[in-house]
Amino acid sequence: MSTYRVTIGSQTMEVSEGTTYEQLAKQSLTNAAEEIPGDIVLVKVNDKLQELPKTVKEDCTVNFVTTAEPEGANSYERSMLLLINKAIYDVVPLEKIHKVTVRFSLRHGLYIEPAGDFAVDEVFVSRVKSRMQELVEEDLPIEKINVHVDEAIRFFHRVKMYDKERLFRYRRSSHVNLYSLAGFKDYHYGYMVPSTGYLKYFDILPYQEGLALILPRMQTPRTVDPFDRQDKLFHVMQDSYRWGEQMDLETVGAVNDMISAGHLQDLILIAEARQEKQIADIAAQIAERPNTKFVMIAGPSSSGKTSFSHRLSIQLRARGLTPHPIAVDDYFVDREHTPRDEKGEYDFETIHCVDIEQFNNDMTDLREGKTVKMPTFDFIQGRRVYQKGNILHLGPNDILVIEGIHCLNDELSYSLPPESKFRIYISALTQLNIDEHNRIPTTDGRLIRRMVRDARTRGASARDTIARWPSVRRGEEKNIFPYQESADIMFNSALIYEFSVLKSYVEPLLYGIPQDAPEYQEAKRLLKFFDYILPVDSTAVPQNSLLKEFIGGSCFKV
Numbered sequence: 001m002s003t004y005r006v007t008i009g010s011q012t013m014e015v016s017e018g019t020t021y022e023q024l025a026k027q028s029l030t031n032a033a034e035e036i037p038g039d040i041v042l043v044k045v046n047d048k049l050q051e052l053p054k055t056v057k058e059d060c061t062v063n064f065v066t067t068a069e070p071e072g073a074n075s076y077e078r079s080m081l082l083l084i085n086k087a088i089y090d091v092v093p094l095e096k097i098h099k100v101t102v103r104f105s106l107r108h109g110l111y112i113e114p115a116g117d118f119a120v121d122e123v124f125v126s127r128v129k130s131r132m133q134e135l136v137e138e139d140l141p142i143e144k145i146n147v148h149v150d151e152a153i154r155f156f157h158r159v160k161m162y163d164k165e166r167l168f169r170y171r172r173s174s175h176v177n178l179y180s181l182a183g184f185k186d187y188h189y190g191y192m193v194p195s196t197g198y199l200k201y202f203d204i205l206p207y208q209e210g211l212a213l214i215l216p217r218m219q220t221p222r223t224v225d226p227f228d229r230q231d232k233l234f235h236v237m238q239d240s241y242r243w244g245e246q247m248d249l250e251t252v253g254a255v256n257d258m259i260s261a262g263h264l265q266d267l268i269l270i271a272e273a274r275q276e277k278q279i280a281d282i283a284a285q286i287a288e289r290p291n292t293k294f295v296m297i298a299g300p301s302s303s304g305k306t307s308f309s310h311r312l313s314i315q316l317r318a319r320g321l322t323p324h325p326i327a328v329d330d331y332f333v334d335r336e337h338t339p340r341d342e343k344g345e346y347d348f349e350t351i352h353c354v355d356i357e358q359f360n361n362d363m364t365d366l367r368e369g370k371t372v373k374m375p376t377f378d379f380i381q382g383r384r385v386y387q388k389g390n391i392l393h394l395g396p397n398d399i400l401v402i403e404g405i406h407c408l409n410d411e412l413s414y415s416l417p418p419e420s421k422f423r424i425y426i427s428a429l430t431q432l433n434i435d436e437h438n439r440i441p442t443t444d445g446r447l448i449r450r451m452v453r454d455a456r457t458r459g460a461s462a463r464d465t466i467a468r469w470p471s472v473r474r475g476e477e478k479n480i481f482p483y484q485e486s487a488d489i490m491f492n493s494a495l496i497y498e499f500s501v502l503k504s505y506v507e508p509l510l511y512g513i514p515q516d517a518p519e520y521q522e523a524k525r526l527l528k529f530f531d532y533i534l535p536v537d538s539t540a541v542p543q544n545s546l547l548k549e550f551i552g553g554s555c556f557k558v
Contacts, residue, residue, distance in 0.1 A: 005059040007009040015056050022052035022194050025064050034483060038068030038221035041075050041193045048520045051144070052194045067221035071521065073192075074382045076450070077110070077215060079142060079193040080202055081437055084112065084213055086184040087131035090157075092118050097160060101250075101436045103210070104237045105431070107228045107481070108217050110439075111226050111237075112208035125211050129204050135182070139197030143180045147365070152176050155185065164249035164252035165437040170532055189438045190525065203227070208234065234427075238488040240371040240431035243274065249496050254435050256534045268540050271496045275546070279308070282424065282489055283315035287401070291419045293367055296322075296407035298483070299426035302449040304493040308426050308557040309403050311544060320400050324392060327411070328404025330375050335382025349475030351406045352373060355384070360415040366394050367420060405475075408483035425487035428494040433530065443473065448526065452505045462509035466519040493546050504552055505533040 042065035191467035454460035
């Protein structure tokens with residue numbers, strides 16, 4: 001029997017042929033001097049991500065991936081979805097199930113809507129939770145099986161997973177990997193944990209018309225926090241999904257059907273018209289509040305804040321108001337006074353990189369009818385400058401449209417009366433899913449947008465953008481998401497057709513990431529996602545579309 005040299009950390013050992021990485025992980029845990037922050041669920045073999053049941057086939061360097069890391073947390077989530085769907089199909093007979101849909105993410109969890117000839121109530125949720133716990137205690141294997149696509153399509157039709165049936169008609173390869181749990185088979189986009197025994201940490205409870213599946217955070221991967229209700233965000237997401245249902249545009253397969261039928265122009269015009277109506281409705285709400293002088297717009301990276309503020313300003317003008325744009329970034333403190341993070345690097349995400357006192361002084365003076373010299377931040381010199389003629393005075397119909405990541409944080413505008421502020425939260429809340437059980441994370445949509453824009457406007461590679469993304473996400477978790485429920489209104493900037501347009505822009509960027517780069521696994525995952533999407537020409541996208549902020553050609557200065 002062959003043996004191989006395996007290096008794990010500082011230790012190199014001889015292992016026999018047929019040894020699994022799961023066995024090595026258990027051995028590594030036994031030898032570990034201190035507890036690791038999360039449970040091991042995946043492995044990187046010579047920097048290539050693999051599932052733990054794989055066997056050692058060569059001399060290699062091994063790094064285990066835990067649930068305290070993004071790849072591990074995503075694997076845990078996917079596996080939990082297989083578990084909960086198996087439990088639902090065990091609790092409810094197939095003939096009574098119409099559909100089980102994983103709608104979208106909640107804070108540290110997922111919103112799922114089971115539909116059929118049964119009530120989704122506390123009794124149902126209790127039965128599903130008990131069945132999930134039984135499956136976890138049995139520690140059943142999660143097995144990967146390879147089947148022909150035609151066989152998969154027939155199977156999905158038989159078990160009423162019609163979105164998967166629709167999606168797989170656009171699959172190029174002849175075979176597909178499914179996952180099987182005690183006879184229940186499903187398709188999941190990405191790697192899974194080895195068995196149900198790994199899925200110990202979860203909670204479920206009734207929520208709205210379905211249920212909330214609560215999962216651990218990466219920061220505390222063995223703890224399930226109490227459910228954090230975010231009803232405003234939920235209703236914005238649910239409204240987008242209900243619209244998708246009405247239009248039969250819930251999934252990638254549905255959008256592909258519309259494109260292949262020659263209805264691309266209709267798809268774009270309908271999506272853009274819906275957004276324009278929503279922006280007009282927001283402008284109407286602002287106009288109906290005569291005390292409003294400050295429209296505060298905040299949102300995470302690549303939400304389309306700049307284009308949105310321009311389009312909102314046009315709608316405000318149509319209502320007889322005179323909007324003036326203000327970027328909070330122009331109130332940055334001089335570079336040498338910028339706070340530093342724990343690594344000693346400038347922290348441009350913290351609210352304290354803004355001269356809060358000067359901002360409030362200027363906004364108060366403007367509200368009181370005074371004339372104010374307005375600053376501009378010179379990012380090359382790292383200093384705030386005052387250019388001749390850049391002054392502002394507010395008349396009775398003038399209104400300030402202020403954009404910045406901290407705009408929903410009252411610390412930024414502490415001196416302004418609450419009734420003078422209208423708060424808007426904007427994000428690209430992707431309403432499109434791959435199929436009924438595989439959602440497209442909102443963060444994926446924003447990352448793809450940012451890669452395209454960074455390459456076009458900053459000359460940055462996709463590898464650079466992916467490498468910086470965890471830092472961007474940490475800043476959002478700290479400075480934006482905690483304040484989103486304080487918004488007066490939320491705006492979803494995602495467009496149902498945007499992935500079809502972005503595909504042609506982002507695929508060459510992703511293919512440019514070398515296989516030995518740490519960012520390659522993320523690139524590979526996104527490329528696999530785009531395999532299902534039909535590309536379309538961007539010439540049909542209107543000049544005022546939010547999407548133009550990322551692909552170029554906008555009529556606005558973005």
